[in-house]
Amino acid sequence: MPGPASTSSNTRPSSTLPNAAQRQAVNTQTKVLDTVHGRILCIADIRGNLSHLNTLAAEANAKAIIHTGDFGFIDAASADRISDRTLRHLVMYSPLLTIPHRNRILGPENGPAAIREMITSSPNPLLSEFPLLLSGQIKLSVPVYTVYGACEDVAVIERFRAGQYNIDNLHVIDEATTRCIDIGGVKFRLLGLGGAFVPHKMFDNGDGQATIAGGGGTMWTTALQIGELVDTAQRVYDISETRVLVSHASPGREGLIAQLALAVKADLTISAGLHFRYPTSYNEFSVQSDFEGFRTKLLTSKENFEKIWDAVKSQVEAVLDDNQKILLEKAMSVVERIPPPVAAAGGSADENAWKNCWNWNLTDAAFGQLVLDIREGRVTAEMKSQGFNYAYRRQASGTGQLDNGLVPPQQLNAGATSTAPGSAPITKPGTPAPPQNANVNVKGPGGNNAVSPIVSKAGTPAPPADGVGPNGQQTSPTTEKDKEAAKREKRKQKEKEKKAEKAAEREAGKKRANGAAGEAGIDVNAANEDGTTSLVSPDADSAGAHTPVSRRGSRNPWTLFVKHLPVPVTEDEIKDFFGDAKSGIVYVKIPFVNQGPNKSQQRHFAYVEFGDEEAMKAGLASKGEKLRDSSPQVSIADENREPGGGRGRGRGGFAMRGLQAAGLGRQSGGRGKPADEEN
Numbered sequence: 001m002p003g004p005a006s007t008s009s010n011t012r013p014s015s016t017l018p019n020a021a022q023r024q025a026v027n028t029q030t031k032v033l034d035t036v037h038g039r040i041l042c043i044a045d046i047r048g049n050l051s052h053l054n055t056l057a058a059e060a061n062a063k064a065i066i067h068t069g070d071f072g073f074i075d076a077a078s079a080d081r082i083s084d085r086t087l088r089h090l091v092m093y094s095p096l097l098t099i100p101h102r103n104r105i106l107g108p109e110n111g112p113a114a115i116r117e118m119i120t121s122s123p124n125p126l127l128s129e130f131p132l133l134l135s136g137q138i139k140l141s142v143p144v145y146t147v148y149g150a151c152e153d154v155a156v157i158e159r160f161r162a163g164q165y166n167i168d169n170l171h172v173i174d175e176a177t178t179r180c181i182d183i184g185g186v187k188f189r190l191l192g193l194g195g196a197f198v199p200h201k202m203f204d205n206g207d208g209q210a211t212i213a214g215g216g217g218t219m220w221t222t223a224l225q226i227g228e229l230v231d232t233a234q235r236v237y238d239i240s241e242t243r244v245l246v247s248h249a250s251p252g253r254e255g256l257i258a259q260l261a262l263a264v265k266a267d268l269t270i271s272a273g274l275h276f277r278y279p280t281s282y283n284e285f286s287v288q289s290d291f292e293g294f295r296t297k298l299l300t301s302k303e304n305f306e307k308i309w310d311a312v313k314s315q316v317e318a319v320l321d322d323n324q325k326i327l328l329e330k331a332m333s334v335v336e337r338i339p340p341p342v343a344a345a346g347g348s349a350d351e352n353a354w355k356n357c358w359n360w361n362l363t364d365a366a367f368g369q370l371v372l373d374i375r376e377g378r379v380t381a382e383m384k385s386q387g388f389n390y391a392y393r394r395q396a397s398g399t400g401q402l403d404n405g406l407v408p409p410q411q412l413n414a415g416a417t418s419t420a421p422g423s424a425p426i427t428k429p430g431t432p433a434p435p436q437n438a439n440v441n442v443k444g445p446g447g448n449n450a451v452s453p454i455v456s457k458a459g460t461p462a463p464p465a466d467g468v469g470p471n472g473q474q475t476s477p478t479t480e481k482d483k484e485a486a487k488r489e490k491r492k493q494k495e496k497e498k499k500a501e502k503a504a505e506r507e508a509g510k511k512r513a514n515g516a517a518g519e520a521g522i523d524v525n526a527a528n529e530d531g532t533t534s535l536v537s538p539d540a541d542s543a544g545a546h547t548p549v550s551r552r553g554s555r556n557p558w559t560l561f562v563k564h565l566p567v568p569v570t571e572d573e574i575k576d577f578f579g580d581a582k583s584g585i586v587y588v589k590i591p592f593v594n595q596g597p598n599k600s601q602q603r604h605f606a607y608v609e610f611g612d613e614e615a616m617k618a619g620l621a622s623k624g625e626k627l628r629d630s631s632p633q634v635s636i637a638d639e640n641r642e643p644g645g646g647r648g649r650g651r652g653g654f655a656m657r658g659l660q661a662a663g664l665g666r667q668s669g670g671r672g673k674p675a676d677e678e679n
Helices: 020-024 052-060 084-093 099-105 112-120 130-135 154-162 223-235 255-263 291-319 322-335 351-356 391-397 480-508 516-520 571-577 579-584 613-622
Strands: 027-034 037-043 064-067 144-146 170-172 177-183 186-193 242-247 268-271 280-282 358-361 368-375 378-385 441-443 449-451 525-527 533-535 559-563 585-589 605-610 633-636
Touching: 027 037, 037 052, 037 177, 052 064, 052 368, 084 099, 084 112, 084 613, 099 112, 144 186, 170 177, 177 223, 186 223, 223 255, 223 322, 242 255, 255 268, 255 291, 255 322, 255 351, 291 322, 291 351, 559 613, 571 579, 571 585, 571 605, 579 585, 579 613, 605 613, 613 633
Parallel strands: 027 177, 037 064, 064 144, 144 170, 186 242, 242 268, 268 358
Antiparallel strands: 037 368, 177 186, 280 358, 368 378, 441 449, 525 533, 559 605, 559 633, 585 605
16 A cells, blocks of 8 residues: 655645746756767666676767666665565576576575575675665766666665665666756656556555555555656656656556656657567557557556556545645546547547657667767667577587578588588488588597598498499408408497487487478488587488487477466466566466366466576576465476376487576586586
8 A cells, every 4th residue: 555645745736737946846957968969878677787887888988878777776784675586586687696606596405594694694795786886886987867677675765765875976767856968969858667567566565655666675666656757747847858758667568658658748768677689669650550559558558557446446545645646646647648549639640659759678788788879969779789699590400501491502502511611511401411422520439530431322331442343333341351340340330420419419409400301301410529520311221310200399498397286277377476477478388188088177287488598587586386275386398298298208308508507407416516516
């Protein structure tokens, strides 16, 4: 329920037409950085790595930084206030921890109390460098304007609001605090909305005072916070300024934030919270099929808010004071801020919302950034990102083919060798192996490289040199001794090929191409441990490796296996079980009994697929303890587990790239010892 009224609201009149005296009461300042040309760096989720801000600003040649949440507002006393679950989340994603150190902290032998002790007893900050910033050991080289994010300590934000914390060049933008940057001929009015967007918590302040809400190391947006931001925006309105709404939640995803952008007359929005690997840049006109599609998004948001409001209305109204009622009315005006239909507007859409408001959603600071370059009143944008790494697809197939199965133009001829030193020949799908003069290296006994016998078109090893006639025809050994020698050579060759096959499986993580390509007998150039390659034949009688054929498609590698579920259970219940990480879920499969009279009965387990590795890590870190009366167990899905719950043939499971290094995968060594500490 809402707490006491904000001190910044105690003397505010209800009028929406501010006068000069009212404007002076707003916590606002104007910073003139450059009147001709300047650059502003926009980043998200620095996660306490605050010394890196100066490096990023220097690399971008930026005069200021706008940050969109998860700044790292955690001081020396915060660890005692953070919940066990949130503490594990912060450790998991802290850029201040090395992978081995993170593994030691999150090892299975460490419970919540041990993790907390390791963090508080460390001489160096493990979760955030904020205490160093507070003490002056770290100084910000350029002005930084930030909102708070989802994983912050509400007590630290309260101290900024009360004036107990004051750091040079750091400006916390919130519903009661606004700043103006005069740079490159443009005056940017920064309006900030912090916290995660959690609809059912919009009337819950947690441990926060006034309009700020949070607790246990997390923070979220409230209705009163939105109302106070609208009030602040109205009282500082200046037609000469360009308005920027800085929020942790994305207006592209959350309709209520889009309605807020309309209400505060935002020209630009900058947000985060989606953890994409690329920054996104869009306006509603570019992503909606028509204006009615945009209105439908806002109407859906309005309906969802009203359902929550109807459920808590009587309780909230009973505890609101007069000032809070004013803020709640302004929040309700945001909910009601729906542009009229095109027909009702005389054939023209709301231009500011539909075409003129531009939005950016940022990657985490570790993955990319946005730079606004302002010169003589014009704002241009530069976006950089690490993006996705698709190189693993070439490595996974072991064929050297491109991701789409095509071959580079210079290698279209069957048997044409690559120009790269030491590379194996590449062939078209379905073509025979390279001709007889294609010698390749395999690893010989003792680890030495040995030249393999020439491989024939049939895919079987050719006889030794002394068994080849003058015209290349094969001849029989003349003595029993020669026959035995030939047999031994053949057995050695098969052993070499088997070793090469196993090395290729380890190298590629058992991800060679399957399905129809395997049935067609595509050649596989398997990589050995020393970087050389071995050519194996598609011939059915050969001992060479074949592309595995599977009747079922490969499972998403970022899949969690959840067992001991209550029955029946819905997809939404399973998603909610993963808390804040549910936004990363792309598919939930709940198997059913497939035999006998109970075909429609659910099994007690499910597969939960995530969009990428980071989302799956978040799911492991954020899973709940209970789902109704059950205590589900969550583990990384085994590739060889059949959808019906049984195990398929073969060994091994998913190549859990980085998860074992992060301490979340199966341990490869003995008794809870992380894999990287084994050696």
